[in-house]
Amino acid sequence: KCTVIQGNRFSVTCPYNPKLVTVFKSIASRRYDPATKKWNFSTSDHATLASKVRSSGFQLSNPENAVIVKSAEGGSTSLSLDDVNHNNTKCNGKCYLISDTHFEVEMPYNNKAVAIFKSLPSKVYDINTRQWSFHLTDYNQLVSSINKEQDLHLETFPSTLLQIFKSKISGAKTDSVLQEFDLSHVDEKVETSLMPFQREGVNFALSKNGRILLADDMGLGKTVQSICIASYYRSSWPLLIICPSSVRLMWKESLLRWLPSQLEHDDVNVMLTGRDNIPTNSLVTVISYDLLTKHQARFEAKKYKCAIVDESHFIKNFKTARAKSATAVLKHTKHLLLLSGTPALSRPSELYTQISTLRSDLFPYFHQFGLRYCNAKQNTWGWDYSGSSNMTELRLILQETVMLRRTKDDVLHQLPPKLRRTVALDVSIEKASIKQRKLLEASQSAVNQKGLSAAEKHGILLQYFNETAKFKLPGIKSYVLDLLEGGHKFLLFAHHKSVLDSVETDLNKKGCDYIRIDGSTPSERRQTEVARFQENSSCKVALLSITAANMGITLHSASLVVFAELFWNPGILVQAEDRCYRIGQRDVVNVHYLIAKNTADDLIWQMIKKKLEVLSKAGLNKTDFNE
Structure with a gap:
């Protein structure tokens, strides 16, 4: 199956076959996305690939013109390869979110485009950056007006972003006040200890069904917030806690300290060595990343519904054994709390595994994520995702969906x-x-x-x-x-x-x-x-x-x-x-x-x-x- 995934590239979906892999590797523009396990190619190589595929005894769908254009996030339209290549001759532009209410357009100078920009009521021109920005309520009109012109093309927002900010784009009124949840059935010890900003963190997590990346600065109490949230979902226990080996005992001490009415000493099992028995009836199990890798199959079979992952940046690289084991074990969870004061220690790409573990629907394709937010560039050895781009937009998406981050400066009056x-x-x-x-x-x-x-x-x-x-x-x-x-x-x-x-x-x-x-x-x-x-x-x-x-x-x-x-x-x-x-x-x-x-x-x-x-x-x- 041939599907266009960008303006000038298409991917091929097929079962694994050694002959086809050999054919794919013979195409100069080939790329392999390990996240989706799919090959993709430049549209200019479509005819060559189709010919080689036929020679190997297979058929590539729509080998000439008609293909299904499918975005990485979903949604599809019919488009020809000729039309795709024709788009490359147009004056192309892109939209980027710059706040939760405004977006910016990056586009080469064009008289027609400028005229359209000036016709919109919320237009703002920045003389320093030479970029136009608009209110989100003007988004649909701008895209429609630009794409009506044959020599202009404006790439739309990713469908994930459109869905998240749908109400703001349509101009609908939204309630921005965070819901205050009833914590009366949570252990009184932990509930009464929460500072105001920590209670806000608990409410945010509960509003997201207990699936968030809590990225507060070090020292702001991620542990006590996560224990309170886990206590709220007590009916979904047993609770699994994955953490670095050096803090396993600290987690047990914290649980017993903050949940005295819900836990006794023997209710919390800490696995210290590979020889320890895997718990059968423990209410809480604390295990290190490395030990989880050794016992992945047995923990995966338990299908935990509630879990806490401490220092979640440990799974930043999806190629590592610890990341593969953790994501496999966590795939059944209903409530999942990732804790990390440094969720991306050096690069935005290191956020991807953590985000996907929480919400696989946000960015289904790593390559698409890399192109938009990691300034992905192709070099002699493949793709380099070590850069960064559109970081404000990424932050806004994460804040609306899965991430809560407060710095010490935000709560300075308490610290x-x-x-x-x-x-x-x-x-x-x-x-x-x-x-x-x-x-x-x-x-x-x-x-x-x-x-x-x-x-x-x-x-x-x-x-x-x-x-x-x-x-x-x-x-x-x-x-x-x-x-x-x-x-x-x-x-x-x-x-x-x-x-x-x-x-x-x-x-x-x-x-x-x-x-x-x-x-x-x-x-x-x-x-x-x-x-x-x-x-x-x-x-x-x-x-x-x-x-x-x-x-x-x-x-x-x-x-x-x-x-x-x-x-x-x-x-x-x-x-x-x-x-x-x-x-x-x-x-x-x-x-x-x-x-x-x-x-x-x-x-x-x-x-x-x-x-x-x-x-x-x-x-x-x-x-x-x-x-």
């Missing part, structure tokens, strides 16, 4: 502020050994070479990062000792084990009481260490691995966070900061980033700021590393 600054370390290349100086200079020179592949550059940057850690170490230790002299209680994050080891040696020499949590710290000991730091005023330092301790623990007895080293992913850094900046924090939280000039820090710091700019455009981040 203290956080102050971030960089600290230039007292280190210089002149103080380094001759060997270390040569290694640093060699890494710096290598990373600036032109013509390197992405893999080669990444490898060189990793080596540069490693050499930078060694170079910074004297300055880091000096800074830590100065803080101790001032009587500060603080968190110290580092990436390299050697940095943590060296600082730990100095703390032992000084007789300082401290805790250390890294990748080798067992889950049971993590909570013990956290409690000791929280409750003991003489325990001054928490030595923490950036990658192993950036989530799942609360350390707000301190109000100072120090980063001895940087990290590539800004989402991880912000999560790490928020071990201090959480509900219950009574002081201003100060965050110090220790930077060594003329090292890998210079490159990584710029990478961090650039990635945050992309997330900010999507409404997924308001963090500013320029502060």
Whole structure:
């Protein structure tokens, strides 16, 4: 079956056959969409493909002109390939949503189009961007007027967007007040603990039948909100909670704390190893992503109706085993809560699996999603979806359907502020050994070479990062000792084990009481260490691995966070900061980033700021590393 999916491409639907795959691979314009498991091609290759398919003993539907034009989201019309190719000679334009009431048109200058634009009552022309925008109520008239002209063509909104904003396009009045749900049958302990913005989050989730991506900032209480929502749907239990292995025990403690009238200790089963028995009668089961992968078939057979997925960005890549296992197990859920303070750690494409798990009807085709929101580009090796485009529109769609995100700034009156600054370390290349100086200079020179592949550059940057850690170490230790002299209680994050080891040696020499949590710290000991730091005023330092301790623990007895080293992913850094900046924090939280000039820090710091700019455009981040 041949179906046009874009203005100049068509897809082929057929059962798997090795002969056909060989034919498909012989076409230069071929593309394979792993999400839909379909091949698609340029319309200019239709005749060539049809001929090769016939030679292999098969028939391609409508091999000449008539084909069914079907959008990725549904809806179909009849169009000929000649007409499709003719569209490429027209003056083409596209519509993009820029607010929940207005849209913008991107189109090359054309006198006829401008005349039509000026005829609409809500027209606004931005002299800086040279773009026209209109109220949604003018959408249908604009599309109709433009497409009546033979030499003009305006691509319509995706049908998903049209459906979501249908009432606003038609001008119908809508009730924007969020419904207040009756929480009287929810456990009183959790219901009475909710702050106003958390109660709003619960109401939003219930208005969406308990299927949302709760993307609140770290420290705003996603756990307590999700437990309250799950309690509301108690009749749909047993409840499944999927989370990183390091926070499994934390989830059990939280459930018992907030739902004392609904749960007892034995009602919550935490799977800690692959040898643990899979629960049969537990009201709640807590399992890590990795263990779920090993037991996928048995958990899938249970057909859970209610589930919570903590740190849901763990399933951002649909090709990974953990994503495949999680989505398979969750496909039967009626109520599903995805929790992530950083739902798209670096790229909008990383939202796709999470969105599809909640609402598969929103964006049925990953390639279409990539073209509109990931600035998808074809290169020698296939399609690159690492970019971003139309982020405002994507944010508006998600906010109307599945996503709720509040930042700390949004609820600032309930939370203290956080102050971030960089600290230039007292280190210089002149103080380094001759060997270390040569290694640093060699890494710096290598990373600036032109013509390197992405893999080669990444490898060189990793080596540069490693050499930078060694170079910074004297300055880091000096800074830590100065803080101790001032009587500060603080968190110290580092990436390299050697940095943590060296600082730990100095703390032992000084007789300082401290805790250390890294990748080798067992889950049971993590909570013990956290409690000791929280409750003991003489325990001054928490030595923490950036990658192993950036989530799942609360350390707000301190109000100072120090980063001895940087990290590539800004989402991880912000999560790490928020071990201090959480509900219950009574002081201003100060965050110090220790930077060594003329090292890998210079490159990584710029990478961090650039990635945050992309997330900010999507409404997924308001963090500013320029502060």
